Amino acid sequence: MVVVCPYCRTKVETGPGALWVRCSACKERIDLSSLGTTPGVPAFPAEQGLEGSSVGGYKLEKLIGIGGMGVVYRASREDGRPVAVKILAYGDGGNESITRRFERETRILASLDHPGIVRLIDSGSDEGLMYIVMEYVPLSLAEKLKGGPVPVAEIRRIFVEVADALAHAHDRGVVHRDLKPTNILLAPEGAMITDFGIAHIEYERDVTSLTRTSAVLGTFNYMSPEQRMGEKDIDRRADVYAMGVLLYELITGKVPIGRFPPASSVGREVPRKIDAVIGKALSQDRAGRHDSVRALKEDFLGALASGDGKTRFATWVLVLVLLALGAAAVIQVVSTNQPGSSPQAPPAPDAAAAAVPDAGGAAEAVADVPADVAAAEADAEEESGPAIEGIQPKSIFKSKKVKPKPKSKPKVSPKSLLPVDGEG
Numbered sequence: 529m530v531v532v533c534p535y536c537r538t539k540v541e542t543g544p545g546a547l548w549v550r551c552s553a554c555k556e557r558i559d560l561s562s563l564g565t566t567p568g569v570p571a572f573p574a575e576q577g578l579e580g581s582s583v584g585g586y587k588l589e590k591l592i593g594i595g596g597m598g599v600v601y602r603a604s605r606e607d608g609r610p611v612a613v614k615i616l617a618y619g620d621g622g623n624e625s626i627t628r629r630f631e632r633e634t635r636i637l638a639s640l641d642h643p644g645i646v647r648l649i650d651s652g653s654d655e656g657l658m659y660i661v662m663e664y665v666p667l668s669l670a671e672k673l674k675g676g677p678v679p680v681a682e683i684r685r686i687f688v689e690v691a692d693a694l695a696h697a698h699d700r701g702v703v704h705r706d707l708k709p710t711n712i713l714l715a716p717e718g719a720m721i722t723d724f725g726i727a728h729i730e731y732e733r734d735v736t737s738l739t740r741t742s743a744v745l746g747t748f749n750y751m752s753p754e755q756r757m758g759e760k761d762i763d764r765r766a767d768v769y770a771m772g773v774l775l776y777e778l779i780t781g782k783v784p785i786g787r788f789p790p791a792s793s794v795g796r797e798v799p800r801k802i803d804a805v806i807g808k809a810l811s812q813d814r815a816g817r818h819d820s821v822r823a824l825k826e827d828f829l830g831a832l833a834s835g836d837g838k839t840r841f842a843t844w845v846l847v848l849v850l851l852a853l854g855a856a857a858v859i860q861v862v863s864t865n866q867p868g869s870s871p872q873a874p875p876a877p878d879a880a881a882a883a884v885p886d887a888g889g890a891a892e893a894v895a896d897v898p899a900d901v902a903a904a905e906a907d908a909e910e911e912s913g914p915a916i917e918g919i920q921p922k923s924i925f926k927s928k929k930v931k932p933k934p935k936s937k938p939k940v941s942p943k944s945l946l947p948v949d950g951e952g
Contacts, residue, residue: 533558578615584654586613586661593710597626597633597725602664611649612665616658629725630658636702636724637662644693646713646722665720670709673781680797683778684832686712689719691771691825697721698764698821703728705762707770708750709777728762749773749783753812765814768824772809772817775802775828784810801831 533540538553542560549558578588578601586603592612593600603613616630637648637660650661669686672678678686690712697704704711704727711723726746746755752769755762776784779802780794790803805827811817818824 583613583615583657583659584650584652584661586611586659588613597630603661610664612646612662614660614662627658630660632729633724633727634660636727636729639700640697640702642693642696644689644718644720645697646720662722665713665715665722667714668710669712669714669719672714673709673777677781678778680832683775684829686714686719687771687775687778687828688825690721690774691821691828693719693721694767694771694821695825697727698767701730703730703762703764704767704770705755706746706750707767707774708747709774712774730763749785752814754814763814764820765817768809768817768821769811769814771821771824772806775809776806799831799834801834802828805831 533551533554533556538551540549540551540558542549546560548560550556551558579590581588583603586605588601588603590602591599592602593614598614598616600612600614603611605611616627634648634651637646646665647663648660649663652659690707694704694707702724704721704724706723706726707721711721713720713722748756750770750773752762752766755766773784776782776788776791779791779798782788782794784806790800791806792798792800792803805824808827809817809824818827
C-alpha cells in the first residue's frame, strides 16, 4: 500500500500489516493505526494509485487532492468534459464510520443548490470503491494566495460569495467545519465551496457516532477553539471562526496564529474597522462571535464602506490638495479678469532712456535743460549728425568732450528798436 506522509506529502510505501512507517523524505514517523485521525495533523489517507483506470465510467487522469476520507482525481466523462471524482480511500467496508460519513456527504451535496457550492453530478460504487462525481474547477483560493496580495475589490467579492454560499448551507442545518483556501474553488462564475466530507448536520442526533474517540477533524489553523478541544456540540459559529481566519489571510496573506498584528497594519488599504470585525469573528468564546455568517458579512461590508483609517485619511488628503489647487486657479482667474483692471504695464525704461523726449514732449524736455548746455548739445548734434536710436545725448558727452562756447551778447532784433508805447 502507498500512503501520503501527513507532514511533507511525500508518497511512502508500506508493508502488509505495518503499524507505522518512517517517511523517506522528512524522516517523520507515520502512525498507520490512526492515519486520518491524528489530532492537529492534516489527515491524508492511503492513495489508491488509480490514474488511467475507470471508476463508474469516468476515466481517472490525475490526482488533484487528498482529504480526510478519500482522494480526488481529475477525470473525464464519455463526452470528454472534465469532472472531479472523489473516491473513498478505505473502500465500502474498510471503516464503517468513514463509509457513513461519505454517504452523508453525498446527501448533503444533493440537498444544496447554490451557485457558490460545487454541484453533485453522480455517485455510486464500482468494484468496492465508493465515489462522488462533482463539477471540476481547476483553481483554488490556496493557489491564488501563492501569487501575492489580493486586491481589496477582489477580497470583497470572494468573501461575500463564500459567505452567501455558507449561509445557504447553514439555512439547511449544514455546518461545513473545514473551511480553508483549498476547499474554496475560484470558477469564472465566482467562488465555490467544496469538500463537505466532515460537515455536520445540526439536527442529526447520531452525528457524534461518526467521529472516532479522541479524533480531531479539520485543519488546525482554521479550526475553532471548541473543535480543537474535541467538543461535540459544534454549531455554525465554528464556520464563522473559519471565515474570520480566511478574511485575515485574504488581507495579509498569512494565517492569524498566536499574537498577530492587526490586518489593517500589514500594508493593505483597508479601514481599521476591519480589525474589529476580524477580532469578533475570532473570539475564543463562541458567544462573543457573530451569531451568523450573514451578520459577519454585513459587519464586514459596513466596515469596508466606512472609509475610516488609512483609506479615509488618504482620501481626505487628496480632496484637500485638489481643493487647494482649485482655489488657487480661481483666484488667479478673478484677479486677471476683475473689472477696471488694466493689462500689466511693460517694464519701465532705465533712467537714461526715460530722459529721451518723444516728439510731443520735446518742448518740455528742452525747457528743463540749462540754456548753455542745450546750446552745446545743439552744436554737438550738428557736428556728429542726429542721434542713433538707443544712444542718448549724454553718451555723446562721455565719448567726446564738447567745450561750451562763451556766452555771446544777445543779438538785437530790429523789432526791439521800435519805440514802446508811451515813449517819445
